[in-house]
Amino acid sequence: MGCSRPIGMIYGKARVCAFDGAYYCYECHENDENVIPARIIHNWDFRKHKVAKYTKLLLDRIQEEPLFDLGRLNPSIYGVVSEMHDILALRRRLNFLKTYLFTCKQSVADELRKQVWPREYLYENVHLYSTSELLQVESGLLQQTLRRLVAYCMKHVSTCPLCTQKGFICEICHNPKVIFPFEVSTTYRCDKCQTVFHSDCMNELKPCPKCERRKKRQQNVDTIDYAYVPDSEA
Incomplete structure (x- = not known):
């Protein structure tokens, strides 16, 4: 969205938004920078690029939303990026483990939900990511979180009389x-x-x-x- 101000020639140099490829005037595009989700998903590019003001607001607003299904958008990423391969394995393990905890005592299931909330999709849909989580992959924070959850679940299953029978x-x-x-x-x-x-x-x-x-x-x-x-x- 822009202000409809004329750009180019005598009106001033246009600025390009790296997110939508559109041209903006200097008031609508102040050279704010942000990572571009599509560049991360398809090119594993975490560099910040110049975006328009409205685009910056939009990307900030949706940063925590799990909008990107990598299983559909770019499934080959798991075979190319070692970090994503490891995280997929962790999330699959968590998906199996939560079935055991959810069929155990109610208090056990509630405790797991409490630890994961509000990101239940981490074990429900192993391919779903938000922009924030993609950034956490690069920093290693998501791997740490998943390893902690997997270790917690495995400790319960290995010591629970009900779960070990399954x-x-x-x-x-x-x-x-x-x-x-x-x-x-x-x-x-x-x-x-x-x-x-x-x-x-x-x-x-x-x-x-x-x-x-x-x-x-x-x-x-x-x-x-x-x-x-x-x-x-x-």
């Missing part, structure tokens, strides 16, 4: 040690049935034994239904 025994090797889906570096979770295995025992290229059993049972049911013919129709 683990899995690997069906492939039958190792009696319980495994959990939040152990992302050593486990594999089936996308269909959510069963957890050791990553050394199972991957997406191998058939899941639980899914195979379900498939076989369904085939048996379908065979029985097909073979049965009521007396009235015989």
Whole structure:
């Protein structure tokens, strides 16, 4: 938004806003500087660029809002930027862990919500970020926050009699040690049935034994239904 004042030629040199690429007069563009979210997301560029006054106000207003879904805007960033790769792993672990705490005692769930509020999307949508959080990635602050939350949740799960009963025994090797889906570096979770295995025992290229059993049972049911013919129709 500008004042509609003529610019260029005899009216004075125009100033370009790095956010919207539009031209502004010297009163609407006073060379304020700000990071540009799109430059961070697509170029990992945290430099401040000159923006118009209205743009500066807008960017300041939305800085804490979780508006950017990196899973849709630039999913390749996780394979290029090591910090984002690490944060994605932490947020996925937190997503698994919160399921355990939320199905535990109400006081446990409330305490986790209290620690995360008002940024519940950190464990609900692992790809969602605000401009402020992208800046915290660069400074290392977001990594510290997520590691603290993951450590808190893991400590609870490992010592809680209820949560420890919700683990899995690997069906492939039958190792009696319980495994959990939040152990992302050593486990594999089936996308269909959510069963957890050791990553050394199972991957997406191998058939899941639980899914195979379900498939076989369904085939048996379908065979029985097909073979049965009521007396009235015989």
